[in-house]
Amino acid sequence: MSPHYSNLSKRSIIPLHPSLQNKPPKGPQEAIELPDLHNVQGDICFTFPKDAEQFAFFHIKDAAAFKKGLGSFLPTSCFAVTEILDKIDHAKQTARSCGEPISRIETKLSQIAFSPSDAEHCKGVVESIEKVTFNSSITILHLEVGNVLPDRKEHFGYCDGISQPAIRGCTVPHPGRTVVDPGVLILGYPGDPVDVDKRPAWAKGGSMMVFRKLEQDVPGFIQNVVSHGDEWRKVIPDANLTHEQGIAWYGARLFGRWRSGAPIQLAPIHDDPELAEDDQRNNDFDFTIPGEPGPSDRYCPFNAHIRKTAPRNLDPYKPTREELAASSILRAGIPYGPPVNHQQPHNPLPNVERGLLFVCYQSSIEGGFLLQTQWALDRDFPKFGDTVGGPQPGQDPILGEAPSRSSDIRPRSYVRSRGGEYFFVPSISTLKTWASAK
Numbered sequence: 001m002s003p004h005y006s007n008l009s010k011r012s013i014i015p016l017h018p019s020l021q022n023k024p025p026k027g028p029q030e031a032i033e034l035p036d037l038h039n040v041q042g043d044i045c046f047t048f049p050k051d052a053e054q055f056a057f058f059h060i061k062d063a064a065a066f067k068k069g070l071g072s073f074l075p076t077s078c079f080a081v082t083e084i085l086d087k088i089d090h091a092k093q094t095a096r097s098c099g100e101p102i103s104r105i106e107t108k109l110s111q112i113a114f115s116p117s118d119a120e121h122c123k124g125v126v127e128s129i130e131k132v133t134f135n136s137s138i139t140i141l142h143l144e145v146g147n148v149l150p151d152r153k154e155h156f157g158y159c160d161g162i163s164q165p166a167i168r169g170c171t172v173p174h175p176g177r178t179v180v181d182p183g184v185l186i187l188g189y190p191g192d193p194v195d196v197d198k199r200p201a202w203a204k205g206g207s208m209m210v211f212r213k214l215e216q217d218v219p220g221f222i223q224n225v226v227s228h229g230d231e232w233r234k235v236i237p238d239a240n241l242t243h244e245q246g247i248a249w250y251g252a253r254l255f256g257r258w259r260s261g262a263p264i265q266l267a268p269i270h271d272d273p274e275l276a277e278d279d280q281r282n283n284d285f286d287f288t289i290p291g292e293p294g295p296s297d298r299y300c301p302f303n304a305h306i307r308k309t310a311p312r313n314l315d316p317y318k319p320t321r322e323e324l325a326a327s328s329i330l331r332a333g334i335p336y337g338p339p340v341n342h343q344q345p346h347n348p349l350p351n352v353e354r355g356l357l358f359v360c361y362q363s364s365i366e367g368g369f370l371l372q373t374q375w376a377l378d379r380d381f382p383k384f385g386d387t388v389g390g391p392q393p394g395q396d397p398i399l400g401e402a403p404s405r406s407s408d409i410r411p412r413s414y415v416r417s418r419g420g421e422y423f424f425v426p427s428i429s430t431l432k433t434w435a436s437a438k
C-alpha cells in the first residue's frame with residue numbers, strides 16, 4: 001500500500017501521488033502521454049467515492065437554452081476526485097488517531113454524458129429533478145437512484161469492485177492488477193484502439209460509457225445455490241464441509257470469489273476474509289496452477305464470472321495478456337433497490353425490484369463491454385486450441401444461464417436486463433466549446 005491514501009485500503013482504485021505520475025513503475029517502458037486529470041470527467045479514472053447516485057436521463061428540447069445552461073454546469077473532474085479522496089483519507093486518519101467516529105464528508109459530484117438516441121429509446125417514468133442549471137431546456141425522461149450496500153456488496157451478497165484496471169502512470173498498480181495504457185479507457189491517448197490522429201479533436205479526453213439496468217432475482221439465485229449445497233462431494237470429497245460451508249463454496253465457484261471477495265484461486269476450499277481485505281494479495285493471481293501444465297479448472301471453474309470476463313493468463317491460448325488488457329473496462333456501477341435479508345431470502349418485500357445500475361467506461365464499447373458480454377455468453381469461451389472434445393466452459397452463471405441441478409429443468413438466468421444505453425462522456429474542455437458554439 002502506498003503511504004499516500006493509506007487510510008483508503010477498502011478502495012480498489014487509488015490514484016498515484018502526483019510526484020509519481022507518469023513514471024513507469026518498472027521495466028523498460030517509456031513515459032507516455034497522460035490524460036489531463038483536470039479535463040477528464042470525474043467518474044472515469046478513479047470512480048466517484050459515493051454512498052448514493054442519481055442518474056437523470058433527459059432530452060434536450062431547447063438547444064440554445066441548453067448550451068447556456070451547459071456554460072454554467074460544473075462537472076467534477078478526475079483531479080477534483082483525488083482532492084475529495086485526500087479529504088476522506090485525512091478524515092479517516094484523524095478519526096483513527098483520536099479514536100473517534102469518522103465524520104461524514106458531504107459532497108455532490110456530477111458528470112454529464114450524451115447519446116444520439118431520441119426520446120423514443122428512453123421510455124420510463126417522467127419525474128422532475130432540480131433543474132437550476134438547465135432550467136426548462138431539458139425534459140427529464142427517466143430517473144434511476146442507486147445506493148451502496150454495506151461492505152461493498154452487490155445484492156447476491158458478494159463483495160464487488162475489487163478488480164479494476166490500473167491506468168499506467170495514474171493509478172497505483174496493486175499486484176496482479178491489469179495495467180492498461182490510458183487510451184484503453186480515455187479516447188485520444190496511447191492505447192486507444194482507434195489511431196489517435198483519426199479521432200476528432202473534440203473526442204480527446206472523453207470516454208464511452210455503458211449503462212445497463214440489471215435486475216437481480218436474489219431469492220431465485222439463493223435457492224439455486226442452496227440446492228447445490230452438496231455439490232462439493234463430487235469435486236472435493238475429502239474436504240469434509242458442513243452444509244453451510246458447501247453452500248458458500250458453491251456460490252463462490254459461480255463468481256470466482258467468496259462473498260468476502262477472496263479469490264477462490266488462492267482460497268479454493270474455505271473463505272479467507274483477511275486475504276479479501278489485503279490489496280497486495282486479493283488480485284495477485286492468475287488461473288494457472290504451479291506444476292500443472294495447461295489451463296486448469298481445479299480451483300476455479302472455467303465459467304466463473306471473473307474468469308469469463310477476465311480470463312487471466314491463457315497464454316498460449318487466446319486472449320493473450322495484451323488482448324486482455326485491451327478489453328479492460330472500468331466498472332463504476334451501484335446497486336438499486338432495498339437489500340434482501342439473506343437470513344430470510346424467501347420472504348422478500350412484495351413487488352420490489354432490485355439489481356445493479358451497471359456502468360462501465362472504455363474507449364471502445366465493441367472492444368470492451370460487448371466483447372466481455374460475448375465471452376460471458378459463449379459456451380465455448382475460452383477455447384483451448386482446436387482440441388475436439390476439450391473442456392466446454394459453458395456460460396457465465398451470473399450473466400447467462402446458471403447451471404441447474406436437474407437436467408429436466410431448463411437452466412435460467414438470475415440477472416435480467418431492464419434496458420440501457422451507450423453514452424459519450426466528453427472532456428470538460430469539449431463541454432465548454434459546445435457551450436460557447438453558435
Ligand code: HEM
Binds near residue numbers: 156
Ligand atoms: C448484476 C450483474 C452483475 C453482478 C452481480 C456482478 C458481480 C461481480 C462481482 C461480485 C465481481 C467480483 C468482484 C471484483 O472482482 O471486482 C465481479 C467482477 C467483474 N465483473 Fe461483474 N457483475 C455483474 C455484471 C457484470 C457485467 C455486465 C460485466 C461486463 C460485461 C461484468 C464484468 C466484470 C469484470 C470485468 C469483473 C472483474 C474480473 C477480474 O478482473 O477479475 N460484470 N462482478
